[in-house]
Amino acid sequence: MPRSVDIGDLVSRAREGQARAVARLISLVEDASPHLREVAAALTPYTGRARVVGLTGSPGVGKSTTTSALVGALRGRGHRVGVLAIDPSSPFSGGALLGDRVRMGEHALDPEVFIRSMATRGHLGGLSWATPQALRVLDAAGCDVVLIETVGVGQSEIDVVALADTTIVLLAPGMGDGIQAAKAGILEIGDVFVVNKADRDGADRAVRELKHMISLGRKEIQGAMWRQPVLKTVAARAEGVGEVASAIDAHHDWMAAHGVLEQRRRKRAESEIEAIAVAALRSRFGDVRGGTALAQLAERVVAAEIDPFAAADELVASLDSA
Amino acid sequence: MPRSVDIGDLVSRAREGQARAVARLISLVEDASPHLREVAAALTPYTGRARVVGLTGSPGVGKSTTTSALVGALRGRGHRVGVLAIDPSSPFSGGALLGDRVRMGEHALDPEVFIRSMATRGHLGGLSWATPQALRVLDAAGCDVVLIETVGVGQSEIDVVALADTTIVLLAPGMGDGIQAAKAGILEIGDVFVVNKADRDGADRAVRELKHMISLGRKEIQGAMWRQPVLKTVAARAEGVGEVASAIDAHHDWMAAHGVLEQRRRKRAESEIEAIAVAALRSRFGDVRGGTALAQLAERVVAAEIDPFAAADELVASLDSA
Numbered sequence: 001m002p003r004s005v006d007i008g009d010l011v012s013r014a015r016e017g018q019a020r021a022v023a024r025l026i027s028l029v030e031d032a033s034p035h036l037r038e039v040a041a042a043l044t045p046y047t048g049r050a051r052v053v054g055l056t057g058s059p060g061v062g063k064s065t066t067t068s069a070l071v072g073a074l075r076g077r078g079h080r081v082g083v084l085a086i087d088p089s090s091p092f093s094g095g096a097l098l099g100d101r102v103r104m105g106e107h108a109l110d111p112e113v114f115i116r117s118m119a120t121r122g123h124l125g126g127l128s129w130a131t132p133q134a135l136r137v138l139d140a141a142g143c144d145v146v147l148i149e150t151v152g153v154g155q156s157e158i159d160v161v162a163l164a165d166t167t168i169v170l171l172a173p174g175m176g177d178g179i180q181a182a183k184a185g186i187l188e189i190g191d192v193f194v195v196n197k198a199d200r201d202g203a204d205r206a207v208r209e210l211k212h213m214i215s216l217g218r219k220e221i222q223g224a225m226w227r228q229p230v231l232k233t234v235a236a237r238a239e240g241v242g243e244v245a246s247a248i249d250a251h252h253d254w255m256a257a258h259g260v261l262e263q264r265r266r267k268r269a270e271s272e273i274e275a276i277a278v279a280a281l282r283s284r285f286g287d288v289r290g291g292t293a294l295a296q297l298a299e300r301v302v303a304a305e306i307d308p309f310a311a312a313d314e315l316v317a318s319l320d321s322a
Numbered sequence: 323m324p325r326s327v328d329i330g331d332l333v334s335r336a337r338e339g340q341a342r343a344v345a346r347l348i349s350l351v352e353d354a355s356p357h358l359r360e361v362a363a364a365l366t367p368y369t370g371r372a373r374v375v376g377l378t379g380s381p382g383v384g385k386s387t388t389t390s391a392l393v394g395a396l397r398g399r400g401h402r403v404g405v406l407a408i409d410p411s412s413p414f415s416g417g418a419l420l421g422d423r424v425r426m427g428e429h430a431l432d433p434e435v436f437i438r439s440m441a442t443r444g445h446l447g448g449l450s451w452a453t454p455q456a457l458r459v460l461d462a463a464g465c466d467v468v469l470i471e472t473v474g475v476g477q478s479e480i481d482v483v484a485l486a487d488t489t490i491v492l493l494a495p496g497m498g499d500g501i502q503a504a505k506a507g508i509l510e511i512g513d514v515f516v517v518n519k520a521d522r523d524g525a526d527r528a529v530r531e532l533k534h535m536i537s538l539g540r541k542e543i544q545g546a547m548w549r550q551p552v553l554k555t556v557a558a559r560a561e562g563v564g565e566v567a568s569a570i571d572a573h574h575d576w577m578a579a580h581g582v583l584e585q586r587r588r589k590r591a592e593s594e595i596e597a598i599a600v601a602a603l604r605s606r607f608g609d610v611r612g613g614t615a616l617a618q619l620a621e622r623v624v625a626a627e628i629d630p631f632a633a634a635d636e637l638v639a640s641l642d643s644a
Contacts, residue, residue: 040631048625273630273634280638281638298589298592301594302370308454312595
C-alpha cells in the first residue's frame with residue numbers, strides 16, 4: 001500500500017520553489033511510483049517555459065566544473081536554474097556507481113538552484129527513462145534553464161540531443177583528434193562547442209580544427225542556418241563561461257525566430273509519447289498466452305524451426321486476436 | 323521493381339562456402355531489401371551451430387589487431403571463421419566514416435574466413451539492426467565461430483553482449499583506471515578479459531586490479547559460477563592469442579554443461595522477436611488517422627494541454643479501435 005501523497009500540495013509547493021517538494025516530486029517520477037501519471041498530469045499546466053540545455057563530452061573534459069561555472073553565470077543573470085546530472089552507472093547492476101552528492105558544493109545552498117543526480121537504470125546505456133519527467137518537475141518549479149549533464153558515450157549523447165533545446169559539446173585540448181570526434185557523431189549534435197581547459201597547449205589548434213570540421217558538415221534547418229560557435233573556457237576559473245551563456249541565448253533566439261524551437265519540442269513530445277505507447281504495447285506481449293507465447297516462439301527460433309520475422313508475426317497476430 | 327534473386331540458389335552456394343554468395347546474402351539483409359524475410363526463412367534450417375564471440379574495448383586497445391590474431395589462432399584449429407566488424411558511424415548522417423576494406427589483409431585471401439564491416443545505421447549508437455541477420459548468414463555458411471568486433475562505447479557494448487555466446491573485453495595498460503572501467507559497465511559484461519599490449523609498463527598492475535575488481539562482482543548464473551579469466555596478449559606479435567581461443571572453448575563448454583548457452587540463446591531470440599514485433603506495432607502509429615495522430619498529440623503536449631502518458635493512452639486506444 002503506497003503511502004498517501006498529496007500531489008496537488010507538492011506541486012503547489014514546488015511552484016513556490018520549495019526544494020524539498022521539488023526533490024520529492026522527482027523521486028516520485030524516478031521510482032515509477034503509482035503516482036507517476038498523477039504527477040505528470042498535475043505538472044502539465046505549468047510546463048513548457050524552461051529552456052533545456054544539454055551538456056555532453058568525454059570523461060575528463062571538465063563537464064562538472066563547466067556545469068558548475070555555467071550555473072554561476074546563469075544565476076548572475078537572475079535565472080532560476082535546474083541541473084540534472086546523469087550518473088553513468090552499470091546497466092546490469094542497476095545502481096549508480098558514484099554518488100555526486102558533494103558536487104557543485106558552491107551552489108548547494110542557493111535556493112534558486114536545484115541539483116539532482118539521476119542514475120541511468122531502466123534505460124541501458126542512455127539517459128534514465130525518468131529524465132523527461134524530472135525535467136518536467138524542474139520546468140513546473142519555475143526553472144528558467146535546466147542543464148542536463150551527461151557523459152558523452154554513445155547513446156546518452158544522442159538521448160540528450162533528443163531532450164535539449166540547445167546542446168553544448170565540451171572538448172579539451174589533446175583529448176583525441178578530429179576523426180575520433182567525428183566517429184562519436186559529436187559534430188552533428190552540437191549547437192555550441194566549447195573547448196575547455198583552454199589554458200593548455202593545443203587549445204587554439206583544437207578550436208581551428210573543430211571550426212574547420214564543423215564548417216564542412218553545416219546544414220540548413222528549416223531553411224535557415226545556425227553557425228555553431230566554438231568557444232574557449234577555463235571553467236575552473238570561470239573564464240569564458242559568460243560567453244557560453246550568451247551563446248545559449250543567441251541559439252534560443254535563433255531557434256525561436258525560425259520555428260526550430262517549436263519543431264524540436266514537437267519532435268521531442270512525439271518521441272516521448274511513442275516511447276510510452278511502445279512500452280504499453282510491449283507489456284502486452286507478456287500477457288499473451290499467460291506470458292508463455294514469447295518464450296515458446298524463442299525456443300522454436302533457437303531450434304531453427306522458424307525465423308524471427310515469422311515468430312514476430314505470430315506474436316503480433318496473437319496480440320490482435322487476444 | 324527489385325531485380326529478381328534466386329535466394330535458394332544463393333543459400334546453397336553460401337553453404338558451400340562461396341564468398342560471393344555469402345556477401346550477397348549479407349547485402350540483402352543489410353539493405354532491408356524486400357527479400358529480407360525470404361532470406362531469413364531460407365537460412366533458418368541451417369542456423370544454430372556457430373559460436374558467437376563478441377569482442378569489445380575502448381578505442382586504442384588494439385581490437386582489430388587482436389581480432390586478426392584470433393582469426394589466425396582459430397584457423398590454426400581448423401575452424402571456418404566469420405568476422406563482423408561494426409563500424410562506428412555518425413548516427414545522424416547514416417554513413418560509415420571509415421571503410422575497413424584493408425583491415426586484416428593477411429586473412430583476406432583465406433577462403434575459410436569471411437570478413438564484413440557493417441555500419442551502425444538504423445540503430446542509433448548501437449549495433450546495426452541487421453547484425454543478427456548477418457550473423458545468421460555466416461552461421462548458415464558453416465562458420466564454426468563468428469567474431470563480432472565492436473567499439474566499446476555504451477550501447478554497442480551492451481548490444482554485443484545480447485548477441486554473443488561469449489564476450490571478450492579487451493583492455494590495455496594505462497588506458498584508464500579501474501573506476502573508468504566499472505563506470506562503463508565492462509566488468510559485468512566480460513566472460514573473458516584480455517589485457518593487450520602486455521609488453522608495456524603497467525600490464526601486470528592492470529591484470530591485478532582487474533582480477534580484484536572482477537572477484538568482487540562475480541555472481542552465480544544458473545547455480546554455477548564462471549571464473550572469468552584475465553589473460554595477457556601482445557596481439558601484434560600473436561602472443562597469448564592461443565590462450566584466448568582456449569578460454570573461448572572453456573567458456574563454451576562451461577555454458578553447455580550448465581544450461582547457460584541454451585538460456586542465452588533463448589534470451590537472444592526473445593529480444594530479437596520482440597524488437598521485430600515492436601517495430602511492426604510502431605509502424606502502425608504512423609497509420610493512425612492518416613499519420614496525423616501522433617503529431618496532433620505532440621502539439622497538445624507541447625502546448626501543455628495534456629501530459630505524455632495521457633497522450634500515449636489516446637494513441638494506443640486509437641490503434642485498438644482502428
